[in-house]
Amino acid sequence: MLLDEKYDPDTGIRTQSMMLNMGPSHPAMHGVIRIILELDGETVVNSDVEIGYLHRAFEKEAETVRWNQVFPYTDRLNYVSPVINNVAYALAVEKLLGIDVPERAKYIRVIMSEISRIFDHLTCLGPMAMEMGAMTVFLYCMKAREWLQELIEDVTGARLTVSYLRVGGLKSDLPEGFEEKALDALRRAEEVIDEINRLLTRNRIFYDRTKHVGVISQEEAISYGFTGPLLRATGIEYDVRKAHPYLVYDRMEFEVPSGANGDTYDRWLVRIEEMRQSIRIIRQAIDQMPEGPTHIKDAPELVPGWLMVDKAKAGETEDVARLKVEADPTLDGSQKDFAPYIKADDRRVVLPPKEETYGNIEGLMNHFMLIMHGHGIRPPLGETYMAVESPNGELGFYIVSDGTDRAYRVRVRPPCFYLMQALPRLIQGHMVADVIPIFGSINMIAGEQDR
Amino acid sequence: MEASEHPAVPKLQQAFGDKILDVYTFRGDVVVVLDRSVNVEACQLLRDDPDLLFNFLMDLTAVDYLKFGREPRFEVVYNLYSLMKNLRLRLRVPVPEEDPVVRTVTHLWKAADWAEREVWDMFGIRFEGHPNLKRILLYEEFEGHPLRKDYPVNKRQPLIGPKN
Numbered sequence: 001m002l003l004d005e006k007y008d009p010d011t012g013i014r015t016q017s018m019m020l021n022m023g024p025s026h027p028a029m030h031g032v033i034r035i036i037l038e039l040d041g042e043t044v045v046n047s048d049v050e051i052g053y054l055h056r057a058f059e060k061e062a063e064t065v066r067w068n069q070v071f072p073y074t075d076r077l078n079y080v081s082p083v084i085n086n087v088a089y090a091l092a093v094e095k096l097l098g099i100d101v102p103e104r105a106k107y108i109r110v111i112m113s114e115i116s117r118i119f120d121h122l123t124c125l126g127p128m129a130m131e132m133g134a135m136t137v138f139l140y141c142m143k144a145r146e147w148l149q150e151l152i153e154d155v156t157g158a159r160l161t162v163s164y165l166r167v168g169g170l171k172s173d174l175p176e177g178f179e180e181k182a183l184d185a186l187r188r189a190e191e192v193i194d195e196i197n198r199l200l201t202r203n204r205i206f207y208d209r210t211k212h213v214g215v216i217s218q219e220e221a222i223s224y225g226f227t228g229p230l231l232r233a234t235g236i237e238y239d240v241r242k243a244h245p246y247l248v249y250d251r252m253e254f255e256v257p258s259g260a261n262g263d264t265y266d267r268w269l270v271r272i273e274e275m276r277q278s279i280r281i282i283r284q285a286i287d288q289m290p291e292g293p294t295h296i297k298d299a300p301e302l303v304p305g306w307l308m309v310d311k312a313k314a315g316e317t318e319d320v321a322r323l324k325v326e327a328d329p330t331l332d333g334s335q336k337d338f339a340p341y342i343k344a345d346d347r348r349v350v351l352p353p354k355e356e357t358y359g360n361i362e363g364l365m366n367h368f369m370l371i372m373h374g375h376g377i378r379p380p381l382g383e384t385y386m387a388v389e390s391p392n393g394e395l396g397f398y399i400v401s402d403g404t405d406r407a408y409r410v411r412v413r414p415p416c417f418y419l420m421q422a423l424p425r426l427i428q429g430h431m432v433a434d435v436i437p438i439f440g441s442i443n444m445i446a447g448e449q450d451r
Numbered sequence: 452m453e454a455s456e457h458p459a460v461p462k463l464q465q466a467f468g469d470k471i472l473d474v475y476t477f478r479g480d481v482v483v484v485l486d487r488s489v490n491v492e493a494c495q496l497l498r499d500d501p502d503l504l505f506n507f508l509m510d511l512t513a514v515d516y517l518k519f520g521r522e523p524r525f526e527v528v529y530n531l532y533s534l535m536k537n538l539r540l541r542l543r544v545p546v547p548e549e550d551p552v553v554r555t556v557t558h559l560w561k562a563a564d565w566a567e568r569e570v571w572d573m574f575g576i577r578f579e580g581h582p583n584l585k586r587i588l589l590y591e592e593f594e595g596h597p598l599r600k601d602y603p604v605n606k607r608q609p610l611i612g613p614k615n
Contacts, residue, residue, distance in 0.1 A: 051587065051588065052586075052587060052588035052589060052590075055588045055589065057597065059573075059598060060597055060598055060604055061604075063604075064604050095478050095479075096478065098478065220561070222506050222507060222534070223506075223560055223561045223562065224561045224562050225507060225508055225509065225560065225561075225562030236534065238534055243537050244537075244539075382477045382478070383477070383514075384477065384478050384480055385480060385510070385530050385539070385541060387509070394509065396509060396510055396530070398510065398512060398528065398530065400514055402518065402519065408514075408518070409514050409515075411510070411512045411514075411528075413509060413510040413530070417565060417566075417569075418562050418565070418566075420565075421561070421562065421564060421565045422561070450588055451588075
């Protein structure tokens with residue numbers, strides 16, 4: 001970068017602007033990214049952003065593995081809200097296949113997405129406040145985050161890399177007692193959200209540090225391809241959940257919060273309100289969710305296998321249909337019941353329960369056709385674009401299929417790639433200290449941006 | 452939505468005639484295949500026409516159709532969105548291998564800047580008129596364009612360390 005030289009004729013002092021590197025490894029950088037600043041005193045005159053430090057060739061890798069094996073890679077895109085990446089990819093492949101998933105699976109996807117959204121916003125707002133010195137708020141955010149993390153862990157079995165979805169359904173159903181635990185965690189999280197709101201929103205220091213800082217106009221935000229809270233902070237109420245409802249969002253009552261000034265303060269307010277709306281959505285979803293196997297009233301009678309065979313041999317077949325064989329847990333026999341609730345009824349896509357794989361020839365062949373080399377899920381020739389509302393904005397998957405068991409091309413539209421592009425514009429003319437809250441409000445996730 | 456119902460389709464067909472190579476719908480997505488000689492004009496029309504107002508360039512990417520044996524080999528894909536009409540439209544622009552150049556749309560949407568740099572980085576498709584066309588995710592010394600289908604997936608060329 002060429003540095004400007006300036007000469008002040010009154011004082012006779014010759015000054016030169018200074019170049020400063022922020023990152024790639026910097027305590028206030030949420031991930032590896034390098035911001036090259038050209039400073040005049042403490043004011044940012046010009047800047048450049050260098051990304052790509054976390055590039056892991058997601059798009060290339062996704063072409064080499066089978067459709068369901070892409071899920072672990074999508075976890076690592078936006079690693080703060082992995083379920084939403086799972087949902088976006090699953091919906092894109094399901095759109096390509098032209099299949100639908102059961103109602104209960106849709107509700108579970110919505111509930112898990114919204115928990116992830118609150119989780120992501122807390123992870124954005126906490127550090128953003130901490131970098132301005134509000135350590136308390138950070139700790140409160142982490143506290144609430146932990147309660148939500150426990151929910152995610154209960155359901156998916158993992159804290160970060162969840163791989164919870166499958167093409168055509170889910171890995172597993174909700175655990176016993178999830179509803180009560182979730183409602184309790186949400187109630188406590190709501191209190192924390194109110195508390196951080198009380199602590200900072202009308203705080204003089206916080207207000208001065210964020211109000212009219214990093215302002216962007218509506219026209220410019222659209223031109224840069226802004227989506228999500230940053231676009232809504234400028235006053236444009238674009239939310240994929242409202243504009244193109246997917247899953248069951250059209251049955252939910254929620255509002256799309258928007259700001260007016262497009263500054264860092266409005267982004268804060270929009271995120272706070274979005275968390276409240278997410279809680280509202282989860283409560284409605286838990287309320288409306290059709291009952292599944294975790295609510296089964298008349299559980300089938302479990303009998304050992306030999307007893308069933310003996311009964312059948314003796315001709316006592318009238319109640320065999322009501323009985324269930326005690327299967328070894330490693331055979332996933334216990335999962336047979338919930339398969340129809342959370343997995344699509346489509347043998348081209350969904351694996352049969354393990355009991356059927358080991359128990360009858362149709363199940364075995366079905367398993368074979370999905371697992372063995374050279375077979376598998378085969379979407380038709382074609383391409384689709386499917387977008388969902390991720391915490392940072394529109395997360396889109398553009399998938400091209402050549403009719404084989406592997407994707408021909410998987411393109412991710414990462415929301416923060418387009419947000420980060422505008423960072424030089426947002427920080428221009430501000431102080432060095434303002435770079436940190438502006439950057440924090442963008443909520444850059446390097447995993448998603450660099451893929 | 453069927454392609455015939457999409458308001459952009461007749462406008463494009465009227466303005467560009469035989470430069471529109473194909474129009475179709477797949478899984479509800481309306482797609483227009485365009486000749487690359489009119490890509491900027493088509494984008495301009497879609498963005499500025501008061502009945503369309505495709506003000507968002509949601510995504511710009513490319514696909515390498517080498518394994519399809521298709522001629523031309525590459526395709527640049529524009530995913531557009533109109534906020535006022537709540538409509539999506541996809542433009543596909545075929546690009547031949549021997550002359551992989553498309554005109555830039557950075558003057559229409561600022562979002563195109565990094566997106567076009569990424570396509571150059573990954574596919575080696577150049578964008579004529581782009582103000583700063585250099586690699587974005589990879590480093591300048593990188594040889595080749597990794598998302599091309601003839602780039603081996605296990606080839607390594609780190610800045611430091613073992614290479615093959």
